[in-house]
Amino acid sequence: xxxxxxxxxxxxxxxxxxxxxxxxxxxxxxxxxxxxxxxxxxxxxxxxxxxxxxxxxxxxxxxxxxxxxxxxxxxxxxxxxxxxxxxxxxxxxxxxxxxxxxxxxxxxxxxxxxxxxxxxxxxxxxxxxxxxxxxxxxxxxxxxxxxxxxxxxxxxxxxxxxxxxxxxxxxxxxxxxxxxxxxxxxxxxxxxxxxxxxxxxxxxxxxxxxxxxxxxxxxxxxxxxxxxxxxxxxxxxxxxxxxxxxxxxxxxxxxxxxxxxxxxxxxxxxxxxxxxxxxxxxxxxxxxxxxxxxxxxx
Amino acid sequence: xxxxxxxxxxxxxxxxxxxxxxxxxxxxxxxxxxxxxxxxxxxxxxxxxxxxxxxxxxxxxxxxxxxxxxxxxxxxxxxxxxxxxxxxxxxxxxxxxxxxxxxxxxxxxxxxxxxxxxxxxxxxxxxxxxxxxxxxxxxxxxxxxxxxxxxxxxxxxxxxxxxxxxxxxxxxxxxxxxxxxxxxxxxxxxxxxxxxxxxxxxxxxxxxxxxxxxxxxxxxxxxxxxxxxxxxxxxxxxxxxxxxxxxxxxxxxxxxxxxxx
Numbered sequence: 001x002x003x004x005x006x007x008x009x010x011x012x013x014x015x016x017x018x019x020x021x022x023x024x025x026x027x028x029x030x031x032x033x034x035x036x037x038x039x040x041x042x043x044x045x046x047x048x049x050x051x052x053x054x055x056x057x058x059x060x061x062x063x064x065x066x067x068x069x070x071x072x073x074x075x076x077x078x079x080x081x082x083x084x085x086x087x088x089x090x091x092x093x094x095x096x097x098x099x100x101x102x103x104x105x106x107x108x109x110x111x112x113x114x115x116x117x118x119x120x121x122x123x124x125x126x127x128x129x130x131x132x133x134x135x136x137x138x139x140x141x142x143x144x145x146x147x148x149x150x151x152x153x154x155x156x157x158x159x160x161x162x163x164x165x166x167x168x169x170x171x172x173x174x175x176x177x178x179x180x181x182x183x184x185x186x187x188x189x190x191x192x193x194x195x196x197x198x199x200x201x202x203x204x205x206x207x208x209x210x211x212x213x214x215x216x217x218x219x220x221x222x223x224x225x226x227x228x229x230x231x232x233x234x235x236x237x238x239x240x241x242x243x244x245x246x247x248x249x250x251x252x253x254x255x256x257x258x259x260x261x262x263x264x265x266x267x268x269x270x271x272x273x274x275x276x277x278x279x280x281x282x283x284x285x286x287x288x289x290x291x292x293x294x295x296x297x298x
Numbered sequence: 299x300x301x302x303x304x305x306x307x308x309x310x311x312x313x314x315x316x317x318x319x320x321x322x323x324x325x326x327x328x329x330x331x332x333x334x335x336x337x338x339x340x341x342x343x344x345x346x347x348x349x350x351x352x353x354x355x356x357x358x359x360x361x362x363x364x365x366x367x368x369x370x371x372x373x374x375x376x377x378x379x380x381x382x383x384x385x386x387x388x389x390x391x392x393x394x395x396x397x398x399x400x401x402x403x404x405x406x407x408x409x410x411x412x413x414x415x416x417x418x419x420x421x422x423x424x425x426x427x428x429x430x431x432x433x434x435x436x437x438x439x440x441x442x443x444x445x446x447x448x449x450x451x452x453x454x455x456x457x458x459x460x461x462x463x464x465x466x467x468x469x470x471x472x473x474x475x476x477x478x479x480x481x482x483x484x485x486x487x488x489x490x491x492x493x494x495x496x497x498x499x500x501x502x503x504x505x506x507x508x509x510x511x512x513x514x515x516x517x518x519x520x521x522x523x524x525x526x527x528x529x530x531x532x533x534x535x536x537x538x539x540x541x542x543x544x545x546x547x548x549x550x551x552x553x554x555x556x557x558x559x
């Protein structure tokens with residue numbers, strides 16, 4: 001079995017009456033990318049904070065690259081890189097200065113500092129913007145710099161908290177390519193996201209979180225097969241028609257989910273004939289996501 | 299496989315250096331405005347009080363009023379250039395810019411973060427604190443060897459006030475609440491410290507209160523550094539050192555509570 005870059009067992013984190021993380025188990029084998037998939041409020045960001053000891057767990061075991069948290073968290077933080085959800089670059093500094101500061105914070109030896117900055121500039125594809133102030137960069141460039149900043153010390157593990165939230169599709173693809181390159185270089189990655197496609201494309205395994213717990217773990221394709229079957233049927237219609245379809249499905253014991261404009265009947269692979277009119281399509285990770293994390297928005 | 303990982307311990311130099319380098323590099327982008335306000339403000343006080351008030355009062359405690367107020371304003375310059383950055387930049391950095399999230403995700407603990415920030419503010423206060431003295435020299439204050447002790451006094455004092463400011467930032471929920479602290483704590487401390495008028499003329503309760511005012515001890519030390527040290531300066535020094543150490547630990551504890559859930 002490969003060594004684990006992250007190992008969580010029964011981790012609990014409460015904020016007053018709210019239990020943000022509720023007995024979470026999580027394994028991240030070294031050199032793989034694990035996607036933490038869940039709706040807002042599922043406990044993804046709290047999990048990220050626990051891993052850098054910016055939140056202290058109330059119960060459970062946490063190990064990062066062999067270091068036990070929170071006691072050895074500083075040693076763990078020295079060998080991991082963190083890309084936060086909120087941009088916290090120093091906006092009045094240049095691209096290069098931001099990277100320079102982080103070579104100090106991450107203790108890059110003096111002799112390697114210059115190379116580390118050059119490498120990070122290359123990763124972020126910002127070599128020709130090195131002298132630009134951060135507040136003159138586009139949103140996509142800032143994100144790339146934010147990721148490159150977490151890589152100046154060549155960490156073995158990278159935490160990405162919602163790396164592409166709020167970005168347009170072109171920029172998102174660019175970042176996916178960047179993350180995919182990291183993965184191919186053998187860096188272990190934990191990535192939280194609520195974009196299904198992001199998890200599907202980048203993650204070797206996905207942990208679906210809901211209400212602070214891992215409700216499903218597995219490869220994206222396995223999760224789809226296990227929880228949503230192979231094919232799904234989309235039935236469109238007026239709201240009254242959709243309610244009828246749902247009632248019928250419930251009577252017949254067919255699993256369904258709402259998609260807003262349609263009702264999706266899942267696991268229709270074996271079913272024939274008496275199904276309502278609709279469009280057949282392949283089941284997706286999104287079907288699993290909605291099925292497992294609940295349809296109602298809390 | 300044995301890997302060499304960076305050594306980590308409490309208050310280690312690499313972490314403090316990281317925090318300080320960040321500040322120094324950032325200072326490069328705003329030193330002009332910061333230096334301008336830290337220099338011009340005490341100079342205005344000095345000129346306004348020195349000449350405005352000085353025309354009514356010629357001598358205070360045997361000193362020309364300009365000399366009295368010139369040395370007193372050093373302490374106010376130290377106070378302003380340490381307590382306000384401590385309050386405002388700390389709050390802005392953790393609440394609005396999320397800078398501290400980034401720093402604490404690196405191998406830096408809250409203790410090192412607070413210590414590094416306070417040391418940097420103290421170093422600035424040690425420098426800016428000397429400005430009124432230099433201005434006073436231009437207006438007739440005689441230079442003396444003891445003046446070389448002033449940056450150190452200003453540094454120690456500034457460290458305590460920086461930690462006080464950081465504590466305020468850590469405790470307050472909103473930046474708007476800072477005005478309560480400014481009006482009820484900082485303004486009285488700044489006036490009842492023997493900066494613009496000697497505390498000997500105040501009612502007894504105010505004289506006693508002044509003795510627990512760290513700024514008063516700073517004022518006394520600066521004045522004695524310039525005009526000649528006394529034995530009691532050891533007490534003044536002990537007071538500002540103790541103030542600095544106490545507030546340093548308080549600032550760390552409050553910031554930890556604020557930054558680590």
